[in-house]
Amino acid sequence: MSARALLLLGLALLPSPARADSEWRMWRGTVEGAGALRLAGSGERPRAWQFQAGSHVWGYQPGLSVWSSAALGTVQGRPLVVVGSYDANVYALDALTGERRWRFTTGAGVYATPAIASIGGRQTVFAASSDRLLYALDADSGRRLWIYTVKAWRPTIGGARLSSPAVGKAGEKAAVFFGHWVWDKSLAGHLQAGGVTAVDATNGRELWSTPLGDNQLSSPVYAVLGDEARRLFVASENGNLYALDARDGKVLWSFTDRNAIKASPVYFLGARGPRVVIGSKAGRLRCLDALSGEEVWSFKTSHWLDGSAAVGEVAGRRLVFVGSYDTNLYALDAESGAMRWSYRTRAGIYSSPALLSDRGELRVLVASWDHHLHCVDAASGRGLWTVNTGRPLWDSITLGDSIWASPSVLELEGKSPLVVIGSYAGPLHAIPFDEARRQDVLAGPGSNRGFWVRLPVVMLAVAALTLILTRRHRRASARSAPPAR
């Protein structure tokens, strides 16, 4: 029996992962990218709340995001929202009331979603900050347990982007995996180093580190393919998707796309084997065989794919949901890549979808540049409601440079699910699902009024300028021409 066949057999014996996990172990919570956490319900009902970060950043910088996507967990029986902010803090808030439990200040913006997992009986938050450090914090008190330094400070250091940590096992040790990219401003320094590192989750000691090109890396997804086959899938802006062995960080295969990749991969166990799904800046979503890296199917959207996909089940069939900058949310058959439906918002979709179950029906949530959070029925693609999350803090933003926050969902048994999303308008919103549904549905075409007002103004200005130029030119040539006799 070949190794591949053994692996497949092992996979068949593994229990299929539940849609919502009980721990937020990586960037979208689960390997399948649901962005949801399911908890046993307590007596209390969650209510709507908002939370503002401590300070503002006045200039937009490419790559910046006001909030990271929120991670969800529990401490002492109460659900917890942990979220990074551009004000360099990691905030832990009570999910039911929005009260701040603790705040931890790092040296730079925290754009990566933290991971929350129980390590040695202690709920631990792993947060990667742009100050080149990975922090392990006690989820209860916010106390620092250990830090890991990706690159020591030096005077010419330009900056760093750390991706969301994923918690898993490297060999027998509990480990935290994360991607990092550090650059040096000085040309002589010539440092632009991307890589993935595994550190011991209990003490922060480095287990292995694999350099991967000189570009930014996406958040890794940690997947268990079999007892001895634990894999990390991570994409790089240089257009490659890498499969790493979680034990030693060796690159097992890589897949090269035609264009840059900003999105993070997701993983699912398909009917014919394990699969990895990744979208690229060329707008193509690819489904690859997780064992070999061969392409199984691909689907072309008309614009960038910057968010992860999410895999969910509707009426016994696996669907892949993905939002594109071409304004559409797509639902594709996970086995064939055939399109089931598409749902159009008024502007490009930047977020990864979050999946939740509303009285047994699967719903998809996405955030779009039309400044709304959209809820869509996963079976039909019908829009259910939208919530206005506000306009961005800055007038000029380069589209497609930042990974803005995606929605996260807390599913409490017997209660209405709680949707948490950090808005680029400033506040972090928590919206109980049942309250959101009462808002108006924002469907159909938007208004182009701005364009029709600006167009005549521009045309008048151009006409005036042309006539002024002509007059000046004619006067000048009249002066230089010999006087007519």
Add this chain to the structure above:
Amino acid sequence: MIRLAPLLALLLLPARALAEPGMQRTQLPLSKIFDHPIFSLEGTHVELFSLLFLFLLTTLVMAVRKRRQLIRHVVQLVSLFVFFYVVFSCLGVFGMIRNTIHGISLIGTVHTESFFWMSLPVCVLAFSLTSGPFFCGWICPTGTIQELFTMLREAATRRRAPRATPVNLTLLAIFFLGFLYLVFTVGEERRLFVEDSSLYWAASTILVSFLVLTGLADDIASRALRWVSFLSILVSAVFKTIITSPVHFAFVDVFDPASAITTLVLGVSSIFVGRAWCRYLCPWGQLMSLVHRFSRVKIVASASACTSCGACVSACRVGAVEIGRVRTEHCQLCFACVDACPHGGIEALDTWRAPAAAEAEVREGRAP
């Protein structure tokens, strides 16, 4: 007319991009030949190689005198093909300026990417300095599409200079209304990001063409508008304001109706004024005209051989020739005037071989 047949087929492309209201979103208006990089070297993209090939091809065939205009159209067709079906990154006349700025801003962060963004504009500029700014006359797809429409007009009316007949003016006005209607319907359906600024440029192209046709605006004076166009793109690139995708619709592999409409408008405007966009508004064209001052090859007219027959004037589709004089800053190095002059009165001057003084003499007509 037979020569125009393959060009005519290409006309259908922009129409195709627009004409699919319920477009299946799995399909793009244009699909690319290469879906994977040919070279696995990180950050090395196939477009650089295809463009280098185009440029080398052009520098080689440019010197052939026999049937040069036919050869030029063939090169233009090859280039259209390359731009539509090979090149991914935005190489539009707007995009190249933004790419350069973006590439410069990336020095010190990601060198492979910085190289990627700057390689094409730098390649165009370098070739323009050493072999003359032939990019406009031979390679630029936006230029080619316009020239195509201008040639159609010429074939239909058997004349080169456009005239301000009431028919022409009415047609242009109707076309402008059609443009507004198209923007309105497509915008209503949200298949268009109406903040796409290329539409303002498209509308301005029609407007300036109209003003020039009626004689209200002067053809040469209006070309100063290119400065405005160039500076606004430059400023927006430096300050990173949102000017979303004012590109040629074929370049990026994304669905962008605003660019498709703009491309169509540039083409149709060129029916009324030859290469209208190149003349009045092209920001990249402004940069090329700056480069032309310092470039090695220039087109110059020698007054001594000139019999004032006017063949060169009607040959030039950008209106850069007056009898006995070539306006270097507007010339696109297409050699049409050189090939049209029956007396060899216009020639390409290699300013590296002939010192600047000789150039001046040729221009003044003092040379033997």
